[in-house]
Structures are given as C-alpha cells and as structure tokens.
Amino acid sequence: MPLALPHTCAVQAARRDDGVLRLHSSDVRGGVTELRVDKLGPLGATGDRGGWAAYPAGVVWALREAGLQVGGADLHFESTVPTGAGLSSSAALEVATAVALDDLYGLGLDAPRLARLCQRAENEFVGVPCGVMDQMASACCTRGHALHLDTRDLTQRQVPFDLAAQGMRLLVVDTRVKHSLGDGAYAERRAGCEAGAVALCVGTLREVPHEELAAALERLGEARLRPLVRHVVTENHRVSEVIRLLEAGRTRDIGPVLSAGHASLRDDFAVSCAELDLAVEAAEAAGALGARMTGGGFGGSAIVLVEEADAAAVAAAVREAFAKAEYREPRVFEAVPGDGARRIPLS
Template identity: 65%
Template sequence: MNDLVDTEGAADAVRREFERVHGRAPEGVWAAPGRVNLIGEHTDYNDGFCLPMALPRTTVLAAGRRDDGLLRLHSTRGGEGRITELRVAELAPGGVTGWARYPAGVVWALRERGLPVGGADVHLDSTVPVGAGLSSSAALECAVAVAYDELYGLRLDRPETARVAQYAENAFAGVPCGVMDQMASMCCTEGNALHLDSRTLEVRQVPFDLTGHGLRLLVLDTGVSHDLADGAYAALRAGCERAAGLLGVAALRDLGGADLPAALAGLPPELAPLVRHVVTENERVGQAVDRLAAGAPEALGALLTAGHASLRDDYRVSCAETDLAVAAAVGAGALGARMTGGGFGGSVIALVREDAAEGVARAVAGAFASAGFKPPSVLEAVPSAGARRTA
C-alpha cells in the first residue's frame, strides 16, 4: 500500500522515450502532482476555502522547443503511440479532443495572455489515475505550464501559472472548475496541506504530519470514472451563482453560519441545499486548519465524515460506490472518511490509525465484493511537493 513513487526513475524513463520518439535530447524534464482534497469541496468556484495536499503521483514530461510553430505531443498513456501534431497559431477551443486538449489548452491560454510562446516537442507519462477525482487533468496542465514557463523564459509566479492552467481547463477543455486543483498542483509543499483562499489566492502551508501521529491517509479509488465536462458540474456551479445573486452577495463565500437560517428561508428549494453545503464546508475547512495547528490531525476524522454527509445529502454528488466505501471504512475503524474531488464517482479518502490501515482496506474490498462492485484500488496519500523541474 506504500505509494512512494520513484520520480527520478520516472524522469529518466520519460527522457529516454522522448529521445526515441522525437529523435533528440529534451531541454528538460518537469513533473506536477495530482492531489487529494482533505476538506473544502465545491468551495473554490464560490470564492471559498479548501485544504488540499499534493500526492506523490505525478505527470512527468520531457520537452524541447521547436522554431516551426508545431506542438508535437506524445504520451505513454494515450494516443496508441501516435504523435498528435498541432499548429500553435491555429489552436482554438473545440479544435482538439481527447487528452491532448489539456496540454494544447495551456499553450493556447499562454498565447491568449499575449505571452511569446511557440512550438515544442513533448513526451509525457503519468501515475495519476484518470477519472479518480485526483486531478489528473490539473497535473497534466501544470506540468506543461511549468515546462513552457522555463522553456520560453516567461517568469510567471506560481498562482499566475495556476490561473493559466485553470483558464485552459475552463475555456479550452470545457470544464468549469475552480482554481483549487491547479493551485494544489503548483503550490503544495512536502509535509504540508495547503490552506487556500480561492478569492485572493493567498496560501498557507499547514504541517500535516501523519507518520509522527501514527496515522495514514488512504485513497480508495472506487473505479467509477467521472467526467466533469458532461454538464452536471456546470449545473451545480450555475446553481451556486444563481443563489449568490438572489442573496445579494458576490459569492457564497460571503455568507457565514449565522446567515444561513435567513438565507435558506428565502431561496428556492433546489438552491437551499447547495448554499447549506458551501457555507458549512467553508466552516469545516477553518476547523480542520485549527485542529492541525493544534497538533491534533486525528481530530480531522469527524470533519471528513460530516463533509461526506453534506456532499451526499445536500450537494448530491456522491454515488453508491463512494457511499459504501465511506460506510465500510468508518465501520472498520477509520477515524473518518469522505469522497474527494468533484464527485459522481472517483475516490474516497479515509483517515486511519496505522495499525488499522490493512483492516480498513480489506473491509472496503469485502463490502464492494458483497455489493457486486468491481474491486477498489488503494493508494496511500503522503503530503508531497508541487510542480517542479526534475532533470
């Protein structure tokens, strides 16, 4: 279950494959991680707060500039070994499909900002599971963004780079996500969770010492793939924006717990649960940061489980598999558990004491077998570093 990844070995493999595919040495190798969000789900596009951490699972890419305006993309994980060749000057939303729309979107977004970027040869590989709610798309976008930043001497700071990657996903790939995934991939540091204010992009590194407290954070991938571009996610965001307009606030972040009774009483019944989730979830983020600052990470457990109930009952983005994983994990002794990511499938995180980890994993697998679900996969989440050059 140990999920420590040999990033140096992955960088060497990607470099060698770049040389094989593109016939020359790359100018560098870069990596960007996926993430799990401890608490603060569907708050970022409401200008709210969240508490993600980077995973040791990364997208690793090798790249080198081209002077002919071509973007040539190759991936170990997709495209059946083919190179996707695109002309940078002709990139436009809707013009690229499949996985290539994420790296192409970043190059397009940089050009939309008027930045002097051109073509490149790129080869990439990834250990971030796709469709598991662990931000595989943000890892890909951020790896491309940091590579292009260095290749073309752009000198963007980390939050600005995250905004570019988010814009690429919103406007080019068609997913109306908030900025949390990209900020986590860009700004997380080893050993810490990232307390993010999605309005100001102010960040605080919060120590999250699992090992020192005899804890482990398991990621239970249900195997139910989700696609946030299918409209359900956009409908939730639109509902929150409509509610904020009706309540006369710029975003739901501007409401506190004391505002809830009056706010809920004045909203249409389909919007009230969305508002209740966002307001209470922002409060849970603050409580989580306080508990970590007090040196009590085990006290996060109850917040995780409460957050899942809110996502299930108010936001309605859970599913049978994620609900079962949470129930089975808590029933087997997990301190707390919840779905992580946008929902509609994906993964569950479970905070467990070290001596209970194997039992919790077995209990979830047994519950899935009894329900006729395909077996879940189990990863271990270790607070890891954000995007960086690796070679």
C-alpha cells in the same frame, strides 16, 4: 485544503521553432497529436472536449492569449496519476505542461499565475467550468503540508500535515468508477451556486457567514438552491474547523469533520455515488477516524483517515464490502503529501 499526491505527471519537453506543437503520451494509444500553435482555438463552445491532448494544447493557447511568447514544442507525457479518479489528473497534466513551457521559453511565471492560466485553459479552451483549487495544488503544494487556499483572493499558507509522525495514515480508495466533469453535471452544480449567490445579493457564496446560514436559506425563494448553498457554506466552515484542530494539535479530531463533509456532498450537493458511499461506510465501520469522497464526484475516490495500526484492516474491509456488493475491486493506497510541480533534470 488540498495536498499534492506523490504520483506524478512527467513531461519531457523540447523547444521547436516552427510553430508546431507535437503531443504524445505513453498512456494513450493513437500516436502523436500535431497542431499549429497559431491555429489553436477553444473547444468548449463546440461541445468537443478534444480528448486528453486538449489539456496541454489549451495551456499553450492560454499562455499565448495572455500575451506570452510561446511557440512550438515537442511534449512527451508519462503519468502515474489515476485518471477519472477525482485526483486532479487534468490539473497535473496542465501544470506539468505550463512548467515545461515556462522553462523552455523563459516566461518567468510564478506558481499562482501559472495555476490561474491553467484554470483558464480548462475553463475556456476545454470547456470545463472548474475552480482553481486543483491547479493551485499541483503548482503550489509542499511536502508534508496541506495547502490552505482562500480562492476569494488566492492567499495561501502551508499547514503542517505529517500524519506518520502522529501514528496515522491517510488512505485513498479509488472506486474505479470513472467520471467526467465535462458532461454537464458539475456545471449544473456550479450554475446553481452562482444563482444562489445572486439571490442572496453576494458576489460568491464565500461571503455568506456560517452563523447567518439559516437566515440566508430562508431568504432563498427557490427551494432547489437551498441544499447547494448549505453545502458550500458549511464546507467552508469545515475547512476552518480542520485548520483550527490541526493548529491545536488535535489531528485525530478532524475525522468526524471529514465524515460530515461526505454527508453534505452526498445529501446536499448530490455528487456522490453508491460506490463512494459504500467505501466511506465500510471504512468507518472498520474503525476509520473519518472518511469522505474527494474530487468532483459522480465516481472517483474517497479519502480515509485511520490509525496506523488499523490501516490494513480498514483497507481489507473496504475491499470485502466491494466484493460483497459485486463492485469492481477498488484500488487502495496511502496519500503522503508531496511537492508540487517542478523541473526534474534528466540524469
């Protein structure tokens, strides 16, 4: 159940007819990366992630692999999305690229298909076995809403999420602990979940009913799989619970559900870290309604639900706790649900 941040990854794009892809980012040193679109091939099998340019290059590859007529382009990127913060900077880069190329070459892609092609680029070209949630959020979210996405069949609906109107705020605490999902830790968790699904004779853990979780865990022969399965099944239940509360107008009551999600990510899925745990603990101690890490883990960010009147005090308490622990000062800002990727005409 993601939402799109107001931060942006913007791309200025121009079509080329010589089959050359030229990539440049104002945020990265090293000049222009120049590639031939007909020579692009997956990097994941070699273990070489290829740096930031692999993500837009992978999108070009995925579009062409899907039979779409995409040629060369000049693409210049400027991003305000924090990198390595668990805030989907790679998905923003991919989706911005795909939207630009869709426009340049008149591909006629709808947002869900565009997101799936971006996921394929990250999975097969870059070599990161991510799901499709981040790409769907970047492509499909709308202002003032959270996206309820069922990745079993990619059905989606927009759930109103206007916290300001109810006197609340959602803060993001960027711990500034960088993570990389390409180092194998994320892949290990995913492989464990897939093994759990095989052991339970289901296609995915999405098919395990929450009310049958205890019995399912008893059937698992490998003890190491039990916490992974427990996290996924309970996390799906927490999404349903948040939607039920929001639809009932009980927005403040989602706070404990967020906190329970963090405990599960910390203890069962084991993807948290000391800085994330401290951010959550300090926020809750200062009066936050709830808090949890977000993103793939091993660093990155936490989200904190607070009363508007408490926002400044909670942010100050988190910073103070980090200073006391001698951690790098975190970056704290408000998350306001924004729109997904779109064309912005140059003035």
